[in-house]
Amino acid sequence: MVHLNLLFAEDDVLLAQLFQLQAQQAGYxxxxxxxxDAAVQQALSYQHDLILMDVQMPIMDGISAMQMLRQLGFDRPIVAMSAEEVTETGFDLVLKKPLHWQQVQQQLAQFEVSPSVSLQVPAELKEAYISHVEQSLQQLELLASQEKWQEFAAIVHQFKGSAGCFGLENISELAHQFQTSWNTIPAEQKLPRAIWFLEQCKACKLR
Amino acid sequence: MQAKIKVRDQKILLVDDLDYNRQLLRHNLTALFSHNDLKYRSFSYFQAHNASSALLTFSQQSPDLVFLDIELPDGSGIDLLKRFKQQKPDCFVVMVSGVSTLENVKASIAAGAASFIVKPFSADKIMAVLRQFERFYDKQHKTSL
Structure with a gap:
């Protein structure tokens, strides 16, 4: 039996840990x-079959998050979790808090795993993109030697957005790691960081 | 009296500075439109690699559906989105971004974006957008005969 992949949005850490434990033991x-806020960003990855959304949360509450996702056309089930009555439209179901795992599991049974469609990247397009990455890495070496960091960061940013689309998730992940600290590190650490990035990329298997 | 839907070639504009991204998105769209249970089958694709050429193509072609990269070499995708919506308020614009910061999502919605895709492209993300587009297009073009 294939279980749902759940996104659980909840600010109560203990409740979240308990839920994760129970759900994972049951195979979810x-x-x-x-x-x-994080729920919206994560949901837009479309990696989850269903969202369990606490209504009262900091930064952005569950109702605002649900409404934003619906406005963006998010068409997967969103289940509210609340101790209070929820009247807003847009949720597929409301679970009354406190949550009891057996009841939650019974309710989850009515939802199905989202049908997944696979897409192949045409071989010739992937090959063309890999050549582009190889050329870009040479260009990055040149930019690093000249310490042209703005141009360097712009190319890395492009990797982050594009490489994953062509199956080069490793390059995309390295670009993400590079970007998380790049703007905050002091100037003297830019070159070692750039060299680290280039070496890591070169160690990746592209073909 | 039965409601019918006027169907004509859908015009799709792809705006991304990277040629490979546009090619891949076009390939994905074509594959999904032909292999899944979507109503619309006939499309014309137009492409632009920066904001200025996108604006020109938009004015000339008046597309129904736009995939718009949020970061373009000569300007912000969100500014461009506002220009598109001024010209054609019923255009369905999907913002495409490498990162889904809430600021970007909020700004896109405020500027009139219909949807928001975070790269990398996956079939599930694109299908959700296409289903949403069909619902939107049906609603816009439903006429009684």
Whole structure:
């Protein structure tokens, strides 16, 4: 039996840990986020079959998060979790808090795993993109030697957005790691960081 | 009296500075439109690699559906979105971004975006957008005969 991949948005850490434990033991995959902001960002990855959304959360509450997702055409089930009555439209179901796992599991049974469609990247397009990455890495070496960091960061940013589309998730992940610290590190650490990035990329298997 | 839907070639504009991204998105769209249970089958694709050429193509072609990268070499995708919506308020614009910061999502919605896709492209994300587009297009073009 294939279980749902759940996105669990809840600011109560203990409740989240308990839910994760129970759900994972029952075979569900669970991704936990602490607020509505993170729930929106995570939901837009479309990796989850269903969202369990606490209504009262900091930064962005569950109702605002649900409404934002619906406005963006998010068409997967969103289940509210609340101790209070929820009257807003847009939720597929409301679970009354406190949650009891057996009841939650019974309710989850009515939802199905989202049908997944696979897409192949045409071989010639992937090959053309890999050549582009190889050329870009040479260009990055040149930019690093000249310490042209703005141009360097712009190319890395492009990797982050595009490489994953062509099956080069490793390059995309390295670009993400590079970007998370790049703007905050002091100037003297830019070159070692750039060299680290280039070496890591070169170690990746592209073909 | 039965409601019918006027169907004609859908015009799709792809705006991304990277040629490979546009090619891949076009390939994905074509694959999904032909292999899944979507109503619309006939499309014309137009492409632009920066904001200025996108604006020109938009004015000339008046597309129904736009995939618009949020970061373009000569300007912000969100500013461009506002220009598109001024010219054609019923255009369905999907913002495409490498990162889904809430600021970007909020700004896109405020500027009139219909949807928001975070790269990498996956069939599930694109299908959700296409289903949403069909519902939107049906609603816009439903006429009584």
């Amino acid at each position: 995959q669970v991704c936990w986020v602490e607020n509505g």
